[in-house]
Amino acid sequence: DAGVIQSPRHEVTEMGQEVTLRCKPISGHDYLFWYRQTMMRGLELLIYFNNNVPIDDSGMPEDRFSAKMPNASFSTLKIQPSEPRDSAVYFCASSPRGNEQFFGPGTRLTVL
């Protein structure tokens, strides 16, 4: 069984550009979570979905960030426009019931 799949694994972009991170959760998992990890702030929950519906987006830092889950097997996290302070590792995780989460390998984003 494949785990959570994230793409790209690395992204380098210039300030002001749009960035789209992608996630494919484990099949059958009803919950999907987006996290951001930085040295300063540690692991932060940005948003989570249940059955493709956003439930809590209180962790999304600002309007430049948006997330969608058009179907049960795909989610995106978009940053537009990107800024250097968005540089971080972004993780996607999925869960069958919401309590035990399985993480993807992460996307390392660098905004120059």
Added chain:
Amino acid sequence: AQTVTQSQPEMSVQEAETVTLSCTYDTSESNYYLFWYKQPPSRQMILVIRQEAYKQQNATENRFSVNFQKAAKSFSLKISDSQLGDTAMYFCALGGTYKYIFGTGTRLKVLA
């Protein structure tokens, strides 16, 4: 508010020895879960062990075991027979109603 505290930023242990990582937490929920995740240099977040709060018996997974003290809100991780591959960041996490709160992590180095 829910909090998770890991008071040991860094630890080291000799190969084959035993080490204990500390974690304390606070929550007002009666039903919750506690987890330990390992993050090696590859960045992958790997679930090491989980504990349901309603279970009194401490969870064990091979060389990994926990000491769960519910009244004291303490959840420590014991690694027995430490191996070089155990070198990683270890995060304690509190799972309530679908959301995780992560500690700041303990960097563990296993010395040959």
